[in-house]
Amino acid sequence: MGTRACWAPDYPVGWDDEQWQRLVENTERDWGTPQGTGIEISAPSLARDPSAAERAASYFRSAASPGAAAAILKMNREIDVRHVLPAIRAPTLILHRIGDRWLEIEHARRLAQGIPGAQLVELPGIDHLFWVGDAGLLLDQAEQFLTGKHHVQECDRVLATVLFSDIAGSTEQAVAIGDRLWRELLTAFRAKVRETLRNFNGREINTAGDGFLAAFDGPARAIRCAGAIREAAHSLGLEVRCGLHTGECELVGEDLAGIAVHIGARVTALAAHGEVLVSQTVRDLVAGSGLTFAERGMHTLKGVPSEWRLFQAIVD
Numbered sequence: 001m002g003t004r005a006c007w008a009p010d011y012p013v014g015w016d017d018e019q020w021q022r023l024v025e026n027t028e029r030d031w032g033t034p035q036g037t038g039i040e041i042s043a044p045s046l047a048r049d050p051s052a053a054e055r056a057a058s059y060f061r062s063a064a065s066p067g068a069a070a071a072i073l074k075m076n077r078e079i080d081v082r083h084v085l086p087a088i089r090a091p092t093l094i095l096h097r098i099g100d101r102w103l104e105i106e107h108a109r110r111l112a113q114g115i116p117g118a119q120l121v122e123l124p125g126i127d128h129l130f131w132v133g134d135a136g137l138l139l140d141q142a143e144q145f146l147t148g149k150h151h152v153q154e155c156d157r158v159l160a161t162v163l164f165s166d167i168a169g170s171t172e173q174a175v176a177i178g179d180r181l182w183r184e185l186l187t188a189f190r191a192k193v194r195e196t197l198r199n200f201n202g203r204e205i206n207t208a209g210d211g212f213l214a215a216f217d218g219p220a221r222a223i224r225c226a227g228a229i230r231e232a233a234h235s236l237g238l239e240v241r242c243g244l245h246t247g248e249c250e251l252v253g254e255d256l257a258g259i260a261v262h263i264g265a266r267v268t269a270l271a272a273h274g275e276v277l278v279s280q281t282v283r284d285l286v287a288g289s290g291l292t293f294a295e296r297g298m299h300t301l302k303g304v305p306s307e308w309r310l311f312q313a314i315v316d
Contacts, residue, residue, distance in 0.1 A: 189238060
């Protein structure tokens, strides 16, 4: 909570009694449930991802009981360390996101003012949790502070076919059936997608909401996998749209990045409900595979130079 948790005449950025009372009551009532995670404030970048709230709720349940969590909050309410800050002599780095919705930037500024020689770096962003949002910016600052230099990581590059898929009309369906049934349906859909990826030797890269990003070492297999994902979605009463592109990608840990990934995402955004849409690069690479295509014309892909010819893959 910064240097002090509660409001005081000389600390107006602290939470007042009403805010603390509401927080404790909500904790006692909703601790360990998705609505009790406060993720829309502590990590608003994840607020639209139902699985993020579920994961946070599971972690909360494992960490403490509702009563223990409320007791910790009541202890935190009494925190005030302003009187000891001048005694700190260790080099100090304070990182805080300017738009943090959980803890206002003024807390960090007052903390930096109280510690002799403290370095405050105000970073862009709205998330309180440091691992959400652009965590790389925080890590770069920490590395510079600890080592005196910034190491530029060399990224490996690999040729891959990227497949994006997402559920068409997901928001409308979630509203129609309610949150609980939608979470159950989304869980079933993810299980089917992962099974399909395994069957076609695809590698799941990441998920966001109801979307998947997967990579393949061959474009023909990726197209057929997209068709199978579409059929799996149909079996659940869902429709998906899929987009594919082949290009050289940056390999960053287990993740893929680079312009080829962006192109795949833009192709997907242009796909119609139930459609498997591919770039001309993919179409040209699978010549002789027996796959057929229908031309969808030239398109401008947002943020990508030039126009791109796209094709609908005809997958049974």
